[in-house]
Amino acid sequence: MIFIDEVSAIEVMDSRGNPTVKATVQLSDGTRESAVVPSGASTGKREALELRDGDARYMGKGVLKAVENVNSQIADAIMGLSPFNQAMVDAAMKELDGTENYGNLGANAVLGVSMAVARAAAKSLGIPLYRYLGGANAMVLPVPMLNIINGGSHADNSVDFQEYMIMPIGFDDFSEGLRASSEVYHNLKTILKNRGANTALGDEGGFAPDLSSNEEPIQVIMEAIAKAGYKAGEQIAIALDVAASELVTEGGYRLDSENRTVTSAQLVDYYVDLCSKYPIVSIEDGLSEDDWDGWKLLTEKLGNKVQLVGDDLFVTNASILAEGIEKGIANAILIKPNQIGSVSETMLTVRLAQRNGYKCVMSHRSGESEDAFIADFAVALNCGEIKTGSTARGERTAKYNRLLEIETEVMYGEYLGSSLFN
Ligand SMILES: C=C(OP(=O)(O)O)C(=O)O
Ligand SMILES: [Mg+2]
Numbered sequence: 484m485i486f487i488d489e490v491s492a493i494e495v496m497d498s499r500g501n502p503t504v505k506a507t508v509q510l511s512d513g514t515r516e517s518a519v520v521p522s523g524a525s526t527g528k529r530e531a532l533e534l535r536d537g538d539a540r541y542m543g544k545g546v547l548k549a550v551e552n553v554n555s556q557i558a559d560a561i562m563g564l565s566p567f568n569q570a571m572v573d574a575a576m577k578e579l580d581g582t583e584n585y586g587n588l589g590a591n592a593v594l595g596v597s598m599a600v601a602r603a604a605a606k607s608l609g610i611p612l613y614r615y616l617g618g619a620n621a622m623v624l625p626v627p628m629l630n631i632i633n634g635g636s637h638a639d640n641s642v643d644f645q646e647y648m649i650m651p652i653g654f655d656d657f658s659e660g661l662r663a664s665s666e667v668y669h670n671l672k673t674i675l676k677n678r679g680a681n682t683a684l685g686d687e688g689g690f691a692p693d694l695s696s697n698e699e700p701i702q703v704i705m706e707a708i709a710k711a712g713y714k715a716g717e718q719i720a721i722a723l724d725v726a727a728s729e730l731v732t733e734g735g736y737r738l739d740s741e742n743r744t745v746t747s748a749q750l751v752d753y754y755v756d757l758c759s760k761y762p763i764v765s766i767e768d769g770l771s772e773d774d775w776d777g778w779k780l781l782t783e784k785l786g787n788k789v790q791l792v793g794d795d796l797f798v799t800n801a802s803i804l805a806e807g808i809e810k811g812i813a814n815a816i817l818i819k820p821n822q823i824g825s826v827s828e829t830m831l832t833v834r835l836a837q838r839n840g841y842k843c844v845m846s847h848r849s850g851e852s853e854d855a856f857i858a859d860f861a862v863a864l865n866c867g868e869i870k871t872g873s874t875a876r877g878e879r880t881a882k883y884n885r886l887l888e889i890e891t892e893v894m895y896g897e898y899l900g901s902s903l904f905n
Contacts, residue, residue, distance in 0.1 A: 485607060486511045486563050487572070490596060492553035494546050497522055497850040498878040499686060501544045506553055506595030510566055514607040518598030518856055520591045521821055521848035524686065525636045525645060525726045527772050527795030529803065531824040534589025549592040557588065557596055566604040573597050573827035590824035597825040598856050612856070613889055616826070617863030624657040624890050624898045625845060625861045625869035626650055627883065628722050628765070629664045631671055631707075632692070632700040633685025635726050637849050640681070641693040641740045645726035647700045648870065649708070650764060652901045653718035657890045660898070661883055663713055665874040671707035678703075686849040688873035696741050701761050716762030720904075724767035724870075728795045731771045747777030755784055764904050767792035767817060767844075778812045790815045790904065792844055799823040801832045808839045815842035818866065820857070833864045842903075847871040851878035858885035867899050 489509035497503040497519075507517040522533060534552070536545035560579045564572050576596065580588045605615035613621050629649050634642025649667055651660030671690065675682050680692035694700055701721060708715040715721075727750070730736040735744045745753065747770055754769055766785070770777035772795040782791055794817035797804045807813055816836045820829045836843050845861035847870065858881075861869045869886070872879030890896060 485566065487561050487566050487600065490553060490558035490561060492550040492592065492595060494550050495519060495852070497852050498876065499850045501850055502541050502546045503850070503852065504546050504549050504553065504591045504595040506592075506599045508566070508596065508599040508603045510603050510607055512607055514603050516599050516602035516606055518595050518602055519852040519854040520595045521852065521854075522591070522850035523819070523821070523848040524850065525729050525795070527728065527798040527822065529772070529800065530798045530822045531585045531590035533591050533821070546591060549589040552588045552592040553596055557592060561596070561600075566600050566607065569597070569601055569604070570827045572600050573825040576825065585824045590821055593824050594821050597827070598820070601826050602856070611889070611892065612859035613862040616860060617865070621863045621865065622893050622896050623862065623865040623867050624886060624893065624896050625866055626652060626899055626903055627657075627661060627664065628844065628868060628870035629668070629874065630687045630689045630724075630870070630872050631668050631704065633687055633689035634691070634700070636729055637687055638685030638691035640685075640691040641695070642691075642697060642700055643730060643738045643740050644697045644700070644723055645729065646687070646724035646767070647689065647704060648722040648724070649704065650720045650722050651718065652720045652764070652903060653714070654898070654900055656896070656898045658887055660900070661874070661887070663711070663719065666711040667704075667707050667713065667719060668873055668875065670710040671704060674703055674706050674710065684875065687847075688876035688879050694740065697738060698757065701757065701763075705761065720762045720764040722765035722767070723763060724794065726768050726795070728768060728771040728773075736771075747774055748780060751777065751781045751784055754781065758785060758789055763789065765790035765792060765815070768794045768796060772796050775810065775812060779810065782812055782814065786814050790842055792817050794819070794846070799829060799832050801828070801835050804832060804835055804841070808841065813841070815844060817844050817846045817870070819846045819848060820860070821848065829860070830864065833866070842867065844868040844870055847879065847882065853878060853881045855881045855885035858882040858889065862886070862889050862893070867903060
């Protein structure tokens with residue numbers, strides 16, 4: 484019987500130059516695989532704990548404690564277990580930690596090992612990761628959400644909303660959609676240049692120009708779609724991640740670029756207005772994680788026509804999602820494995836969402852690496868959507884390029900495109 488024979492970790496760099504965990508697992512048959520954990524900037528308050536050293540090394544951001552936890556306690560707890568029982572391996576780490584949020588071991592330690600175990604199991608069986616995690620039923624290529632203008636805490640510009648994304652919905656397959664999106668991206672660069680705006684990139688590879696309202700980025704993207712020769716709304720739609728938890732101030736939400744502070748109701752009206760003017764099909768974190776009344780209002784006003792995605796709101800946590808489902812809040816969930824801490828728990832949340840008709844958007848973090856685990860994971864779970872930045876930074880294209888590869892392998896692959904929102 485094949486078992487987990489060695490577990491180890493080292494500290495490596497993420498795409499922002501911050502240290503993160505790379506975990507490696509070796510099986511008794513000699514199979515050896517690794518995984519690198521991502522890291523967020525606009526994190527939800529209820530996310531699992533990312534263990535940081537807090538000393539002077541790397542300005543307090545080192546992860547040597549998490550690395551040590553993998554090399555000692557985690558290794559001791561899971562060596563000898565079967566790599567083919569992911570739930571059991573993940574449960575052993577959960578039990579070892581003993582807290583709700585991986586407060587002892589660190590979710591960065593646990594997730595790294597969890598992903599490396601899945602990868603090693605797949606390799607040992609000689610099948611791709613998406614096939615191992617999703618079985619014969621894994622066949623939906625996700626529609627990408629490409630973040631082409633960055634603001635908020637992902638860039639040093641004036642734009643308040645964090646992400647302005649395009650979604651290639653009117654295409655027959657993933658590769659065509661990705662190509663068209665990249666064309667829009669290049670046209671956007673020309674348009675920004677011609678306006679004399681900055682074309683420096685934010686953390687996720689979108690441009691980070693100073694624009695004078697939160698509507699203006701949508702206008703320039705509309706121009707870019709047209710200039711690239713595509714029909715906005717039919718072929719390329721727009722998605723936003725406001726990351727509104729980051730905008731909370733005394734008395735409401737602060738929109739610095741517009742020099743005003745608005746209430747939840749006013750912000751919801753702003754979205755209603757934007758959705759009436761532009762082909763916006765998805766809004767993520769339109770209200771803050773603590774503003775469930777605002778979320779309720781948003782869901783009542785737009786929930787029947789726009790995808791409303793809870794990120795900071797649900798933090799990939801099945802119990803919080805269950806509360807949201809019961810209260811009729813949002814209609815979709817962002818899936819970030821490091822918010823919850825293991826592969827199995829991520830799958831549990833996706834199952835709950837899918838059973839209740841909530842859409843699932845697999846997602847990267849703003850701090851990423853060359854690891855493309857989420858590309859396979861999105862296909863495995865038939866998520867239908869993935870958000871992983873623009874096509875102009877290697878840690879983001881790693882995911883898109885992996886999906887292009889998967890697309891050639893999945894015989895009966897489905898690309899949902901416009902049917903996602905019908
Ligand atoms: C990807 C995101 O950013 P971060 O990783 O900083 O939370 C997000 O908010 O959806
Ligand atoms: Mg978000």
